[in-house]
Amino acid sequence: MITFKDLRTYLLLLLLWLGIADLHAQNYPKVIAKTGDGVYVLLRRHGLDPTAHFKAFVDLNKKNIGEGNSLYAGRAYLLPLANPAASDAPGAAKKTTSASVLEVPLFGKDYERVKIIDRKLQGAVYYLMAGHSGPDPGAVGKYGPYMLSEDEYAYDVTIRLARRLMEHSATVYMIIQDPDDGIRDQTILKMDRDEVSYSGKPIPYDHKLRLRQRVNEVNTLYKKHTGAYQRMLSVHVDSRSKGQNIDVFFYHHENSPSGLALAESIHKVFTSKYQRYQPNRDYFGSVSPRSSLYVVKYSHPPTVFVELGNIRSEKDQRRFVTPNNRQALANWICDGILADYASHKDK
Template sequence: MKLLPALLLWACMSFPLFGQTDFYDVVAEPGDGIYSILRKQGLDPVTHYETFLKANLENIKDGSQLHVGRTYKIPVVDDSFKKTGVKVQLQDEEETPIFDVELANMSLKSRTLGNAIYYLILENPASKNKFIEDITNNLAASLMVHGAKVYVFGSEEENLGDTTPKEKMGQYIDAINKRYLQNAGKYQRLLVIRANGLIENGKMDVAVYHHQKSENSQRFAENIQKAFKANSVSSKSYEEADRIFEDQNSLYLATNTLPAVSLLTIDGNPKTNNKKGILVSSDKNAFTNWITSGILRDYAELTIED
């Protein structure tokens, strides 16, 4: 019977350990308050304010002011922008945050896309097409602030040796399918962004393609396409355009990846474009907003149907 009090004491002492939140340390900088230090670490201050306050109560002055140079505990959470937006390296599948110093200016707008996972592939990032890298990052941020998780592939040139285009697609397929299965049950889509030629200021042609055998791929592409049609700088009608994957790499990717795939092509030289292109301005912010609008529409339509 003497064991019972000891066991009860052990249980009382041990219980708080199981309910603890993991933390990591950050040193406060000039101007930091609770809101700013949480934002700089990619956390939504409204959601995690109380947890931070309780963990650092002894180092907070005047209710919310921090002491410069002191160390503060930041909660480790799954909805941190450092975890919901990551770049994936093909060689070792290492995941690193898409954003760093930019986190201070990002804030959660909604959780509309809280059940959504997006995979973004940049083709030929080393071809001096900084435009597609910028809009991909902008798009990732736009989706993340609405609650989505975003994986970006191909944002940096990797040394893959003598890898053929098909082998590289195979690596994309393996990495994406692995994450798709880890997120089974969620809405998941893959968007490939391809630039033809150097994108400069002015006008450019955009086309969105889908996989012929995938209804979800077609709807995803059409919703993005509608956003560009609505903002075209040309009066041309695009209703007749039937954009289906034609090149072997895209077909191989679409056939073997688990999420529905759409391909967005950008041509910086409208004079040489194919007849299916939609003529738009090359404003990066507007361009990002148009894609985001199409993506949100696609998600909303599927949610309503379900």
């Protein structure tokens, strides 16, 4: 039999719990979304790295978020609590309980835990820029009944490269980011337009404004790391006649010996890999100056512009659509980067 005293005790405990729960909820700052706001823009405005706090924000506000994680102007949203341990490297990499493991949400659920395998690239800073993105899919090819877009495949190779570099303790910035793609192991990568710049800004429709935006972000970060070893890579997929398969090409600024050295180091790895894995064919990839390319001309760090192949060629398409091949491309570029940095340290 429940007495009045028992009931009063139960009600007091319930009220106390509700008070604690309400206090817990009030610990999250409330902000009002503006017209045109997306999750990334809102988080950036309030000093939070979106790739670190995207999931927490969505979880806090899941009943108040529209289709495609859109926000409603004029509505109040809860902000996640800032994590003082979070880094501003890609996906706001943060250390877990193990000093040798990072968590990088940008890499996706299956790949977000990054185990540090050595310190070979400690002190090096890399800016990785996947070509096109947002409203611009870049080159497009047909693969059976499917359409392949340059930006999706260049992005997947680039983000795989980011993860490999971080395994060697590099500081890495993904200048173009997709908040929900991560590293993908599908053959056909779905085309979308939700990529944003590193700072969380939408990617402009105008071609020159797109290039200017990403170069400005690289150069701003470059100043932050003044005095450090810094390099930039821009990853693309070419488009030529359907029957023309091509090898991987590397471009650099004609007045950048450091850019040339990095390009030659990566090219050397590709040449040796092709000799090993495809000994019955010649490798015609090359290194050459191409200073007219906007990102090569105006980026402050020494820059290498990479063309991975022809998206319209059936032979080259195998280089992109097979996930293991995309990983191999990232691995080989990483090997060239490792060799370049080792050579730099030896001087």
